[in-house]
Amino acid sequence: MLDLRQHIAAAKQASLAAATLDTRIxxxxxxxxxxxxxxxxxxLQAANAEDLAAAARAGLAAPLRDRLALTxxxxxxMADGLRELAAQPDPVGEIxxxxxxxxxxxxGRMRIPLGVIAxxxxxxxxxxxxxxxxxxxxxxxxxxRGGSEAFHSNQALGRLMGDVLERLGLxxxxxxxxxTPERGAIAELLQLxxxxxxxxxxxxKELIRFVAERSRxxxxxxxxxxxxxxxxxxxxxxxxxxxxxxxxxxxxxTCNATETLLIHADALDRCLLPVVEALVAAGVxxxxxxxxxxxxxxxxxxxxxxxxxxPSDFGREFLDNILAVKIVADYAEAVAHIQAHGSSHTxxxxxxxxxxxxxxxxxxxxxxxxxxxxxxxxxxxxxxLGAEIGISTTKLHAFGPMGAxxxxxxxFVVFGEGQTRL
Amino acid sequence: MLDLRQHIAAAKQASLAAATLDTRIxxxxxxxxxxxxxxxxxxLQAANAEDLAAAARAGLAAPLRDRLALTxxxxxxMADGLRELAAQPDPVGEIxxxxxxxxxxxxGRMRIPLGVIAxxxxxxxxxxxxxxxxxxxxxxxxxxRGGSEAFHSNQALGRLMGDVLERLGLxxxxxxxxxTPERGAIAELLQLxxxxxxxxxxxxKELIRFVAERSRxxxxxxxxxxxxxxxxxxxxxxxxxxxxxxxxxxxxxTCNATETLLIHADALDRCLLPVVEALVAAGVxxxxxxxxxxxxxxxxxxxxxxxxxxPSDFGREFLDNILAVKIVADYAEAVAHIQAHGSSHTxxxxxxxxxxxxxxxxxxxxxxxxxxxxxxxxxxxxxxLGAEIGISTTKLHAFGPMGAxxxxxxxFVVFGEGQTRL
Numbered sequence: 001m002l003d004l005r006q007h008i009a010a011a012k013q014a015s016l017a018a019a020t021l022d023t024r025i026x027x028x029x030x031x032x033x034x035x036x037x038x039x040x041x042x043x044l045q046a047a048n049a050e051d052l053a054a055a056a057r058a059g060l061a062a063p064l065r066d067r068l069a070l071t072x073x074x075x076x077x078m079a080d081g082l083r084e085l086a087a088q089p090d091p092v093g094e095i096x097x098x099x100x101x102x103x104x105x106x107x108g109r110m111r112i113p114l115g116v117i118a119x120x121x122x123x124x125x126x127x128x129x130x131x132x133x134x135x136x137x138x139x140x141x142x143x144x145r146g147g148s149e150a151f152h153s154n155q156a157l158g159r160l161m162g163d164v165l166e167r168l169g170l171x172x173x174x175x176x177x178x179x180t181p182e183r184g185a186i187a188e189l190l191q192l193x194x195x196x197x198x199x200x201x202x203x204x205k206e207l208i209r210f211v212a213e214r215s216r217x218x219x220x221x222x223x224x225x226x227x228x229x230x231x232x233x234x235x236x237x238x239x240x241x242x243x244x245x246x247x248x249x250x251x252x253x254t255c256n257a258t259e260t261l262l263i264h265a266d267a268l269d270r271c272l273l274p275v276v277e278a279l280v281a282a283g284v285x286x287x288x289x290x291x292x293x294x295x296x297x298x299x300x301x302x303x304x305x306x307x308x309x310x311p312s313d314f315g316r317e318f319l320d321n322i323l324a325v326k327i328v329a330d331y332a333e334a335v336a337h338i339q340a341h342g343s344s345h346t347x348x349x350x351x352x353x354x355x356x357x358x359x360x361x362x363x364x365x366x367x368x369x370x371x372x373x374x375x376x377x378x379x380x381x382x383x384x385l386g387a388e389i390g391i392s393t394t395k396l397h398a399f400g401p402m403g404a405x406x407x408x409x410x411x412f413v414v415f416g417e418g419q420t421r422l
Numbered sequence: 423m424l425d426l427r428q429h430i431a432a433a434k435q436a437s438l439a440a441a442t443l444d445t446r447i448x449x450x451x452x453x454x455x456x457x458x459x460x461x462x463x464x465x466l467q468a469a470n471a472e473d474l475a476a477a478a479r480a481g482l483a484a485p486l487r488d489r490l491a492l493t494x495x496x497x498x499x500m501a502d503g504l505r506e507l508a509a510q511p512d513p514v515g516e517i518x519x520x521x522x523x524x525x526x527x528x529x530g531r532m533r534i535p536l537g538v539i540a541x542x543x544x545x546x547x548x549x550x551x552x553x554x555x556x557x558x559x560x561x562x563x564x565x566x567r568g569g570s571e572a573f574h575s576n577q578a579l580g581r582l583m584g585d586v587l588e589r590l591g592l593x594x595x596x597x598x599x600x601x602t603p604e605r606g607a608i609a610e611l612l613q614l615x616x617x618x619x620x621x622x623x624x625x626x627k628e629l630i631r632f633v634a635e636r637s638r639x640x641x642x643x644x645x646x647x648x649x650x651x652x653x654x655x656x657x658x659x660x661x662x663x664x665x666x667x668x669x670x671x672x673x674x675x676t677c678n679a680t681e682t683l684l685i686h687a688d689a690l691d692r693c694l695l696p697v698v699e700a701l702v703a704a705g706v707x708x709x710x711x712x713x714x715x716x717x718x719x720x721x722x723x724x725x726x727x728x729x730x731x732x733p734s735d736f737g738r739e740f741l742d743n744i745l746a747v748k749i750v751a752d753y754a755e756a757v758a759h760i761q762a763h764g765s766s767h768t769x770x771x772x773x774x775x776x777x778x779x780x781x782x783x784x785x786x787x788x789x790x791x792x793x794x795x796x797x798x799x800x801x802x803x804x805x806x807l808g809a810e811i812g813i814s815t816t817k818l819h820a821f822g823p824m825g826a827x828x829x830x831x832x833x834f835v836v837f838g839e840g841q842t843r844l
Binding site: 105107110114197236242365368371374383400411412416419 | 532661820
């Protein structure tokens with residue numbers, strides 16, 4: 001039987017060493033992993049072929065099998081990602097806010113790793129390398145548990161990374177791929193709160209709920225992305241139309257795609273037709289409120305892609321080429337609608353009015369708030385974090401896209417000259 | 423029957439208003455609360471008298487009754503604390519790291535409140551005001567649940583704060599004191615993860631465990647403070663002796679008091695006698711390793727305050743005038759001992775060597791790491807945070823003493839000019 005605790009205890013021990021590794025050595029390991037992926041293509045694809053064959057036997061749908069495949073293109077992208085990460089700054093070790101207290105103590109904060117981070121994910125085996133690399137960059141040990149359908153691929157990638165670490169004289173337990181496909185191992189892992197500091201589930205709603213409900217360890221959750229784009233009274237139609245189409249239709253199945261369009265009543269004359277025409281041309285189905293349909297009829301617009309919205313269409317994550325549309329009387333109604341139906345993920349306003357833009361930035365509590373651009377920018381790469389380990393929709397520790405820095409914390413450092421407390 | 427959910431839903435609603443309150447208005451409320459405490463002394467003390475009488479009838483020990491008492495001095499300190507907090511900077515609204523992306527998007531982070539924070543605490547009623555004020559300063563709604571023995575005092579303080587908020591036109595639900603002393607209400611509260619963003623338990627180990635085990639809401643925990651002070655080979659005895667005495671004996675029952683003294687073997691000749699003599703003179707009992715006792719015998723030091731350490735004395739939180747003492751062969755053994763026996767709270771090094779000081783700061787992963795000063799400085803006021811809502815010994819979200827800023831998070835803000843994603 002697998003002694004899971006022993007594996008994780010080794011990861012914990014390795015994390016103590018990782019916390020003080022020089023940047024140069026961590027980046028050297030990332031580059032060596034990139035090279036090893038290039039050099040081990042044949043072995044990786046042989047292991048992957050076992051998973052693909054099993055998936056075919058099990059009758060897995062074609063899109064799921066596509067996600068599983070370690071093609072040359074996927075392997076190259078993994079290696080490129082490692083090289084990009086190596087080029088980014090090391091978040092660990094920075095001392096900030098160093099200030100002198102009245103008694104002469106110098107007090108500051110130093111950025112340090114979290115320790116051991118477990119990532120639990122679904123089919124794509126590239127997550128195995130991406131997540132391990134981000135953890136390593138931030139000085140953490142990674143414990144990885146992918147989908148059972150990618151078991152052989154993940155094992156091979158884990159061996160590859162372990163070999164590189166060992167060759168460089170680093171503890172191979174910095175990257176631990178759980179060596180069993182059994183689901184019971186996840187439940188067991190989630191009990192080890194004395195060894196693991198953070199759990200990040202990546203995948204569908206059910207996986208995230210499963211992890212959040214069973215974990216004794218803190219979990220960073222990513223729930224739904226019910227994103228809104230709001231056309232303010234002063235929205236410029238030449239911005240509104242392309243941005244709304246991009247926000248909905250560029251990749252409708254992603255969590256940062258817009259699901260509901262809110263339109264200020266005063267924007268109807270200028271914006272309604274150009275925006276609706278562009279959406280319909282892009283193949284989007286509109287689930288429109290009665291007032292929107294009335295306004296379209298008045299303007300002589302007819303399309304069978306415009307249907308009546310059900311109340312449940314507002315606040316719904318379609319993950320498809322479908323958009324709910326609602327006319328609001330004013331700014332306050334738009335904000336109230338978002339507060340009632342949003343998921344704190346990402347909201348955008350299209351406006352020409354500076355005061356309204358700044359008010360929206362302040363009033364909306366979502367993890368990403370955007371002025372005059374597509375909600376699709378709510379993504380670690382796009383926002384300049386480099387690689388992304390996930391998107392948090394809860395506020396504690398991290399809120400929004402998470403990069404390497406979000407896998408660290410701050411401790412206090414104090415420099416004295418013999419001070420004692422009075 | 424109390425509808426707890428309805429009370430907390432009102433707090434949630436109030437938190438939306440609180441998130442965008444102007445600094446001036448929040449500070450005005452804090453100052454008005456300070457004035458109200460001065461003006462309502464008689465009512466507050468009458469409510470407190472009910473609690474004190476019940477405590478006397480229940481045979482509560484004198485120190486516990488002392489903690490419960492709202493004396494003039496305690497009320498003045500509460501009012502002073504509110505005025506100091508009003509004078510501090512508002513953490514909310516700051517936009518930082520605003521940078522332009524290659525596509526022209528301007529991306530930054532904005533500090534925002536967490537939302538609704540529940541604080542569950544034990545006897546001292548002053549926590550009711552301190553915690554509510556810190557939450558309000560950071561734009562959060564506070565849900566407060568104190569010890570049942572302080573029920574009437576806490577209700578009176580809650581009414582006072584609610585009246586001030588109402589008078590200023592603010593939602594009184596910004597401060598919600600749970601209106602029942604029943605313990606079942608805590609378990610119920612801990613289930614409301616759709617309404618409450620964070621739970622902070624303040625009190626003994628049992629309370630913290632009770633909350634952590636039952637909560638569906640993220641909890642910031644404060645476990646034991648097993649703090650170490652390490653005398654390096656180059657420790658200056660004129661710093662070591664007063665700092666170690668202060669770290670242990672200034673207030674031995676606090677979580678930042680030193681529990682174990684580690685001494686480098688090369689420091690014995692210069693430091694052992696001055697440090698041990700000062701500790702014994704301060705009334706401290708030393709639980710010393712065999713090598714320490716041998717070294718004291720060789721130096722002709724005899725005291726019945728020096729006894730043999732049990733293995734369990736290392737890693738133990740005495741919370742008393744007792745100190746475990748161990749000689750280590752070198753720096754590495756000191757670090758390994760701290761990693762094995764510490765609680766990640768606070769550790770200090772006494773050294774004259776700069777490189778060793780900087781190495782210790784890097785090697786020790788505790789929430790506060792101190793060079794040449796007393797571990798007793800690990801405290802929000804002392805470190806310059808202003809008021810403190812607790813000390814986190816887990817790394818997620820906050821690590822170490824927590825002030826108003828630790829009751830906030832960062833969201834992304836994005837300013838565009840019509841950008842769409844490619």
